[in-house]
Amino acid sequence: MTNRSPFLISALAFGFAFLYVPILLLIVFSFNESKLVTVWGGFSFKWYGELFQDEQLLGAAKISLLIAAMSATLATLLGTMAGLIMARFGRFKGRTLFSGMITAPMVMPEVITGLAILLMFVVLEELTGWPDGRGITTITIAHTTFAMAYVTIVIQSRLSQMDDSVEEAAMDLGARPLKVFFLITLPIIAPALVSGWLLAFTLSLDDLVTTSFAAGPSSSTLPMVVFSSVRLGVTPKINALATIVVGLATLAIVMAGYIMHRQEQQRKRAMQRALAEQDAL
Amino acid sequence: MSQQARSLQDQVARTEKGEASDLLKPLIQIEGVTKSFGDFVAVNNVSLTIYQGELFSLLGGSGCGKTTLLRMLAGFETPTSGRILIDGQDMTRVPPYERPVNMMFQSYALFPHMTVEQNVAFGLKQDGLPRDQVRQRVAEMLDLVELGHLGRRKPHELSGGQRQRVALARALAKRPKVLLLDEPLGALDKKLRERTQLELVNIQENLGITFVVVTHDQEEAMTMSTRVAIMNQGRILQVDTPHAMYEYPNTRFVAEFFGSVNIFEGPLLEDEPGHVVIGCPDLSVPIYVGHGISSREGATVYAAVRPEKIALSKEPPADATYNTATGVVEDIVYLGGESTYLVRLDSGRLVRVDLQNQTRSSEPELTWHDRVHVSWEHSNVVVVTS
Incomplete structure (x- = not known):
């Protein structure tokens, strides 16, 4: 055991407290009997029960999940194409400008992105009649716009790590470029596709600002409903909802970590076996 | 060197002089090929003839153009000027997936998501071979490189030497007219390299496939090749048998590079x-x-x-x-x-x-x-x- 100074220990404690005390408080108060959020009235599951009877909240959650799934899929499709161009097209005139433009939505203030998208929809509707009002479709498009930038970065970095000669080898063995992409490139970058999709999904799920610009009257997402209900006063129901979300996220992370750890172990064992065999020869 | 390789060397020499009755057929003809990347001339007006059955080495330091020349043979680069003929057919602008050549990559470039068997079968499946023939040929190839028992492993479950053999089996599976090898032994340790050199030569002689090997290691070129071309700054300085190259170098560079x-x-x-x-x-x-x-x-x-x-x-x-x-x-x-x-x-x-x-x-x-x-x-x- 190394000797750790009290300073380091307190720095560690303070850092973690800063990150997790608010979330812990939220979880604790989700089991609060009292209607007042800040006053402890005893332990109960009451608010969880009420949560599952709240049609408005449940409906909003459903819409949010639907939009998140659709926009994540679209963003992954578009992001893969953009990432592919960035990683494989080589040098071309305006490459820097192009890559800058892809990542710009990440640093653009969301209010501006949202406003611009709203303007586009309004103009488009006047000119072509589509989209007919704002709703799930427009929110999905708006989310795809900013999520795509993140997916592109994830895919591009994975592609540039990938050994180009693997694709060349496939071509050398007689596969045409399109086949090479589907048989070789895509399976190899699949993990990046999954993490890009999940990233886009979470970004869409908790977006409030851009959504507010693109949403219509019948398409309130979960963050919008939560935000508007909090303005009228926080109910412990929201705490219960948040606790469920935190619980699900934790579960997902633990599971992903476990699977990755097991794969790594298997890989190490296989590698050792191969090396032992080679030495035995 | 086997006697077979020695008599091939003699035959090549007679063919080059045009005095033999049993003239060899040129398999690869590189005619005045130049490749430039922007201002940089990687390969400068190279002409070269390689004959059926040869184990031909392109030898030179890094950046001498040997790999670029090999990649032009494979079809990954297109010459800026000049022609490349393989078996009499102009291949200068033919894409890699339509050439009768295969390449073994320096990094081996195995498909990480496929098993050893699937890796070897990949090229055969692209040709649309029936399934039972594919299976048979894969088994044959894995036996050839003594990996028959590891067919179901993934590349990351193999040692460096085993990966090298898989790469070789995969590149040979389609029975190409020419096999291009980019630093085939570069990633192996010294002991394994020496053993693999001999195995590679044995396989080459048994199958009768023409090998073109890129290497920076003059000892490797000397032990394996029927003929060697020494390159420097995009040009070929000398093409000769290892013996002639060592005893009769034509330039100071060749004398110093080859031994x-x-x-x-x-x-x-x-x-x-x-x-x-x-x-x-x-x-x-x-x-x-x-x-x-x-x-x-x-x-x-x-x-x-x-x-x-x-x-x-x-x-x-x-x-x-x-x-x-x-x-x-x-x-x-x-x-x-x-x-x-x-x-x-x-x-x-x-x-x-x-x-x-x-x-x-x-x-x-x-x-x-x-x-x-x-x-x-x-x-x-x-x-x-x-």
């Missing part, structure tokens, strides 16, 4: 059809060479003498009019089978001499600070003009 050598620089004093004499300021006497060269008297030429062709003794040689000098043993490097002696000549010039260690005596006949005479036969000198 070690002592180069003596000096003006040409006498230029006769049967011999030449070179004045060398590093030696006290001139150098006499037993062959004529095409140069003019007074021109600066280079006399190249291999370290193992120099005699070292405490006694002066019988005839001291040419090809000798005196010096002091400055350093001795013991290499097991032989020892390298570095002799500082009286002129200050360092000469390298390799001597066989024929006895186990720990006290060598010559030791540090001994005054010695270096000398060599006039037939053991090669004169190059550049």
Whole structure:
């Protein structure tokens, strides 16, 4: 055991407290009997029960999940194409400008992105009649716009790590470029596709600002409903909802970590076996 | 080298001179190929003919253009100018997936998400071969590289040597007319490399497939090839058998790149059809060479003498009019089978001499600070003009 100074220990404690005390408080108060959020009235599951009877909240959650799934899929499709161009097209005139433009939505203030998208929809509707009002479709498009930038970065970095000669080898063995992409490139970058999709999904799920610009009257997402209900006063129901979300996220992370750890172990064992065999020869 | 390879070398030599009745068919014809990337000329006006059944090496340092030339044969790069013919057909602009050649990559480039069997089967499936034939050929190939028992493993479950064999099996599975190998042994450790060299040559001779190997390792090129081309700065300097390359280099660069050598620089004093004499300021006497060269008297030429062709003794040689000098043993490097002696000549010039260690005596006949005479036969000198 190394000797750790009290300073380091307190720095560690303070850092973690800063990150997790608010979330812990939220979880604790989700089991609060009292209607007042800040006053402890005893332990109960009451608010969880009420949560599952709240049609408005449940409906909003459903819409949010639907939009998140659709926009994540679209963003992954578009992001893969953009990432592919960035990683494989080589040098071309305006490459820097192009890559800058892809990542710009990440640093653009969301209010501006949202406003611009709203303007586009309004103009488009006047000119072509589509989209007919704002709703799930427009929110999905708006989310795809900013999520795509993140997916592109994830895919591009994975592609540039990938050994180009693997694709060349496939071509050398007689596969045409399109086949090479589907048989070789895509399976190899699949993990990046999954993490890009999940990233886009979470970004869409908790977006409030851009959504507010693109949403219509019948398409309130979960963050919008939560935000508007909090303005009228926080109910412990929201705490219960948040606790469920935190619980699900934790579960997902633990599971992903476990699977990755097991794969790594298997890989190490296989590698050792191969090396032992080679030495035995 | 097998006898088979030796007779192929002779046949190639006869074909090149055009004197044989059994002329070999050129398999690869590279005609005036140039490849530039922007201002940089990677391959500069290269012409080369490679014959059926050869194990041909492209040898050179990094950036000499050897890999670019190989990639043009595979179809990954298109020549800026010139033509490439394979088996008589113009392949200059044919994409890689339509060429009758396959390549083994330096990084092996195995498909990480496929098993060994699937890797080897990939090319066959692209050709639309029936399933049972694919299975049969895959088994055949894995037996060839002695990996039959590892077919279900993924590449990351294999050692470096096993991966190299999978890459070889995969590249051979389609029975290409030519197999291109980019530094095939570069990633293996020394012991494994030596064993694999011989195996590679055996496989090549048994299958009769023409191999074109890119390497930076002159020893590898020497042990494996029927012929070698030495490249420097995008140009081919010499194409020859390893033996001719070593004994009759045509330039100073080739002499120095292909093995070690002592180069003596000096003006040409006498230029006769049967011999030449070179004045060398590093030696006290001139150098006499037993062959004529095409140069003019007074021109600066280079006399190249291999370290193992120099005699070292405490006694002066019988005839001291040419090809000798005196010096002091400055350093001795013991290499097991032989020892390298570095002799500082009286002129200050360092000469390298390799001597066989024929006895186990720990006290060598010559030791540090001994005054010695270096000398060599006039037939053991090669004169190059550049």
